[in-house]
Amino acid sequence: MLTRVSNTLVRWFPALSLSVGILALLEPKCFLWFGSESISFGLGLIMLGMGMTLEAVDFVRVFRNPKIITLGLAAQYGIMPVAGWGISVLFDLPKEIALGLIMVSCCPGGTASNVVVYLAKGGVALSVALTLVSTFLAVFLTPSLVLLFAGQYVPVDPRGLFKSVVVIVLFPLIVGLVWNRFFSQSARKISSFSPIISVLFILLIVGYVISAKNDLILQHWGKLLLSVSCLHLLGFSFGYFLAKLFGMEELVRRTISIEVGMQNSGLGMALTSKHFSQFPLAPAPCAISAVFHCIMGSILACRWGQKKI
Numbered sequence: 001m002l003t004r005v006s007n008t009l010v011r012w013f014p015a016l017s018l019s020v021g022i023l024a025l026l027e028p029k030c031f032l033w034f035g036s037e038s039i040s041f042g043l044g045l046i047m048l049g050m051g052m053t054l055e056a057v058d059f060v061r062v063f064r065n066p067k068i069i070t071l072g073l074a075a076q077y078g079i080m081p082v083a084g085w086g087i088s089v090l091f092d093l094p095k096e097i098a099l100g101l102i103m104v105s106c107c108p109g110g111t112a113s114n115v116v117v118y119l120a121k122g123g124v125a126l127s128v129a130l131t132l133v134s135t136f137l138a139v140f141l142t143p144s145l146v147l148l149f150a151g152q153y154v155p156v157d158p159r160g161l162f163k164s165v166v167v168i169v170l171f172p173l174i175v176g177l178v179w180n181r182f183f184s185q186s187a188r189k190i191s192s193f194s195p196i197i198s199v200l201f202i203l204l205i206v207g208y209v210i211s212a213k214n215d216l217i218l219q220h221w222g223k224l225l226l227s228v229s230c231l232h233l234l235g236f237s238f239g240y241f242l243a244k245l246f247g248m249e250e251l252v253r254r255t256i257s258i259e260v261g262m263q264n265s266g267l268g269m270a271l272t273s274k275h276f277s278q279f280p281l282a283p284a285p286c287a288i289s290a291v292f293h294c295i296m297g298s299i300l301a302c303r304w305g306q307k308k309i
Contacts, residue, residue, distance in 0.1 A: 014294040020203045021291045024210035025218065031207035039208070039270045040164070042201035044172045046266065047135075049194025050111060051176020052187040054132065065126065068252055072130045075239050075260045077141050080105040083234045085149040087227050095153040097220060099276060100285035101227050102153075104268035106145040108134035111198060113262040116297040120304040122254035130259045135173065138267070139165045146271075160275055168270055202266055202290060209269050209287035216281045217288075228288045232296050236261030254304055262297050265290035 024031050084105025088098035109131045117127035143161035150156055180187040210217060217224060239260030243253040268286035276282045 014291075014298040016199070016203055017206060017291040017294050020207045021210055021288070024207045025214060028211035028214045031204065031211040034204050034208040039205050039266075039273055040168050042205055043168050043266045043270050046111065046194070046198045046201055047169050047172035048176045049191055049197060050135075051173040052180045052191040052194065054173075054177045054180060065129070068126065068248065068256075069129060069133060071243065071246055071248070072126075072256045072259055073134055073137065075242050075256060076109060076130070076134050077106075077137070077145065079238045079242070079260060080231070080235050080263065081145045081149050083231055083238075087230050087234075088153075091223060091227055093223060093227055094220070094281070096279040096281035097223055097227065097285055098153050099150050099279060100268070100272055100282040101231060102150040103146055103272050103282070104263050104265055104286045104289045105231060106142050106149065107264045107268045108138040108142070109259045110262045110264040110266070110293070112202075112294060113258050113297065116262065116294075116301050117255050117258050120254050120258060120297075120301040121251075122258060122304070123251050126252065126255045127259060130255070134259075135169060135264070138264075139170050142267075142271075154276065154279065157275060161271060164271055164274060165267070169267065205266050205269055206287050206290045209273070209283045213281060213284045213287075217284050220281065220284075224284060224288055228285050228292050229296075232261050232263075232289065232293045235263075235293075236296060236300065254300075258297055258300065261300075262293040263289060265293065 020031075081102065084102040087093070088101055093101065111131060114127045114131060117123065139162065142165055143156075143158040146161060147156045147158045176187070180191075236257050240253050240257035243256040248256070265286045268289065269283045272279075272283040272286060
């Protein structure tokens with residue numbers, strides 16, 4: 001029963017994200033109760049659940065494919081930050097929108113990508129490995145890249161960002177990993193709820209951010225939608241063609257495309273809300289990103305899932 005509910009929620013996640021986004025714009029009061037302080041807590045729970053699914057074999061798998069992992073990470077932390085910065089300059093975005101767009105472009109791959117890769121008949125094990133490694137590297141790379149690309153727009157405190165990523169991402173992951181190592185039975189029971197918890201918290205975070213920034217989003221909706229859609233379109237496209245350029249097989253191309261195109265928007269929302277509260281519109285691109293990358297990824301999954309490799 002629990003598995004069925006979990007699979008249903010995950011399968012309908014893009015539609016639910018879109019519905020929550022629309023509801024948050026029309027009826028902001030529905031989500032304002034969630035509160036900004038709950039964003040980091042919710043994301044920490046998601047990371048804890050992810051950690052509980054990890055075993056030593058997952059790390060062994062990473063080192064078995066060093067070339068593919070390196071290519072995926074180079075695309076993740078190379079293509080997306082440059083794309084976020086380039087779009088900001090090209091469209092002459094207001095500094096708050098530029099900050100949010102660059103923030104989400106510097107985040108690691110999102111856990112929803114693993115599900116989309118499965119639906120697209122890509123390499124699920126590779127997807128999990130890429131998400132895992134990019135998440136751990138985010139502790140160092142996300143603050144550094146945000147400073148590099150967003151420092152020209154606003155003052156950036158890389159030390160503060162580093163501390164937040166440690167608390168929100170690294171610490172829960174390690175706790176979950178250790179828990180699974182020594183208390184595997186209870187970890188399996190708890191992690192069975194993690195997909196449901198992940199979906200619900202991401203929906204609440206998206207709903208809250210869009211509700212809290214309702215007026216500003218409606219005021220700048222054109223630039224927000226254009227910039228975010230371009231960012232993810234470039235991520236999906238360049239991820240695929242870069243893998244093709246290096247002679248990777250179709251399964252790997254699909255996987256890297258989805259991993260690069262789908263960011264951990266929840267982390268972006270948490271970091272911008274906490275460290276750039278003086279810029280109220282900054283978390284908006286992250287919230288809209290959470291909706292857009294799921295929709296785009298699902299469209300690709302539907303198309304690729306019907307084709308034989």
